[in-house]
Amino acid sequence: MDEREVVVIGGGAAGFDAAYRASEFGGKVILVEKEELGGTCTNWGCIPMQFLLGNLMLARSIKKAKENGINAGEVDIDYRRLISAKRAVIKSRIDRMQDKLKTGKVTVIKGCGRLISPNSVEVGREDGKKEVLAAKKIILATGSVPQKLSIPGAEGQGVITVKQALEISSVPKSIVIIGGGVIGLELAALWFSLGSAVSVVELMAQLIPNEDHEIASLIEQVLRDDGVHVYTRTTVERIDDSKGGKAVSISRQGEKHRLETEMIVFAIGHSPLVEGLGLEDAGVRIHKGRIQTDNRMETNIKGIYCAGDAAGEMMLASVAMVQGHVAAENAMGRDSLMDYRVVPRGIRTFPEIGAIGMTEKEARAKDPEVKIVKYPLMRNAKASMLSEPSGFVKAIADSASGEVLGVHIVGPHATELIHEALIAMKMRGTVQDIAGAIHGHPCLHEAMQQAAQRLCS
Numbered sequence: 001m002d003e004r005e006v007v008v009i010g011g012g013a014a015g016f017d018a019a020y021r022a023s024e025f026g027g028k029v030i031l032v033e034k035e036e037l038g039g040t041c042t043n044w045g046c047i048p049m050q051f052l053l054g055n056l057m058l059a060r061s062i063k064k065a066k067e068n069g070i071n072a073g074e075v076d077i078d079y080r081r082l083i084s085a086k087r088a089v090i091k092s093r094i095d096r097m098q099d100k101l102k103t104g105k106v107t108v109i110k111g112c113g114r115l116i117s118p119n120s121v122e123v124g125r126e127d128g129k130k131e132v133l134a135a136k137k138i139i140l141a142t143g144s145v146p147q148k149l150s151i152p153g154a155e156g157q158g159v160i161t162v163k164q165a166l167e168i169s170s171v172p173k174s175i176v177i178i179g180g181g182v183i184g185l186e187l188a189a190l191w192f193s194l195g196s197a198v199s200v201v202e203l204m205a206q207l208i209p210n211e212d213h214e215i216a217s218l219i220e221q222v223l224r225d226d227g228v229h230v231y232t233r234t235t236v237e238r239i240d241d242s243k244g245g246k247a248v249s250i251s252r253q254g255e256k257h258r259l260e261t262e263m264i265v266f267a268i269g270h271s272p273l274v275e276g277l278g279l280e281d282a283g284v285r286i287h288k289g290r291i292q293t294d295n296r297m298e299t300n301i302k303g304i305y306c307a308g309d310a311a312g313e314m315m316l317a318s319v320a321m322v323q324g325h326v327a328a329e330n331a332m333g334r335d336s337l338m339d340y341r342v343v344p345r346g347i348r349t350f351p352e353i354g355a356i357g358m359t360e361k362e363a364r365a366k367d368p369e370v371k372i373v374k375y376p377l378m379r380n381a382k383a384s385m386l387s388e389p390s391g392f393v394k395a396i397a398d399s400a401s402g403e404v405l406g407v408h409i410v411g412p413h414a415t416e417l418i419h420e421a422l423i424a425m426k427m428r429g430t431v432q433d434i435a436g437a438i439h440g441h442p443c444l445h446e447a448m449q450q451a452a453q454r455l456c457s
Helices: 013-024 039-044 046-068 079-103 182-193 213-225 317-331 360-366 381-385 414-426 431-436 446-456
Strands: 002-009 029-033 107-117 120-125 130-140 144-146 159-161 174-178 197-201 229-231 234-242 245-252 255-261 263-266 270-272 304-306 345-347 352-357 371-376 392-397 404-411
Touching (some): 002 013, 002 317, 013 130, 013 317, 029 130, 046 182, 130 317, 174 245, 182 345, 213 229, 213 404, 371 446, 404 414, 431 446
Parallel strands (some): 029 107, 159 263, 174 197
Antiparallel strands (some): 120 130, 144 270, 345 352
């Protein structure tokens, strides 16, 4: 039996940060990971997705540059080289993570970890051998797994999950994406940019159902203009084989349709990975399918913490990393708390979407007199120079104090621009603060200032 101060189960965004943070405070740490370091974000999620979409955005910019007299010839996308480069980026990231863990003297064990008591973890290695690790503190960071619908044909060949979508060997001629949330829209942007015929099927009334309705409306129109077929308020009933590959039977407002396609990908979200962890043996409580924690990321069992998707609070890598820090700091005797009040959300479509805080619907439900303004990017000099004038900045402020309650941006670099709103909201700043701050010119972030100025008038 090996004994360490902290055993971390899972080496994704939350687990990696937790392990390294605990080592920074002098902890003797063992990190148990059954697959690759980095988890979903590094291997099958945000990092490879951003790499691919970033390069495709570059291709789009080169094509647009012809309008301004810069002719680089025809843009040819070599998909195999693109995927190879993506894998190199992932490997480089994992190598850096391994180096960082070595620096922190964190021991990494390849295997499956499960609780057998509140202070011990059993690790099943790839060779079938098992060992027991004793720990003063345990951090669960097991992540999540992609969901599929329980419908006929969902497990057939040619029906894949998001985890598999970024690994396929060739560009499909056609693809149906089931799910119009963040991941579904990013996949749509990816595949139509590569030349696939794309259809997006969403159960709810709007795409990205949790985002502001005007953002969703604009991005739906942009997708349609790019040739993507969008089906909202639509139920998927079954999947069958067909001559072209697969056929998806859908029902839309009482009408039946059949979508013929080469490939289908489920992008309906993830479920916290809580099975097979021995939670019942340690007495760890599960609530609504996730491991229940307090704002210190501690479970109902003292000394056992949980961070990341398994905790199920907000399934974002950015949140998971902070949760990992908080869990590790508390495991090492500090007193750290999670604050979910201000969390930015980014969607890397073409154009990008950045959002933070309340939507218009949420704000009006709390205050019918809430102040709202929408500033179009076509009035922003830098957006026009970038030939990206479509989009807007939508700002929401408290009617009495002017405190910023929410900001929603669709346009170039929106996922970066949203962080001006993040700082303002973190400091409980007002629209007067943003409006009165001198912004560089010509810059995209002037649109934020101009939106704030309108709210002040």
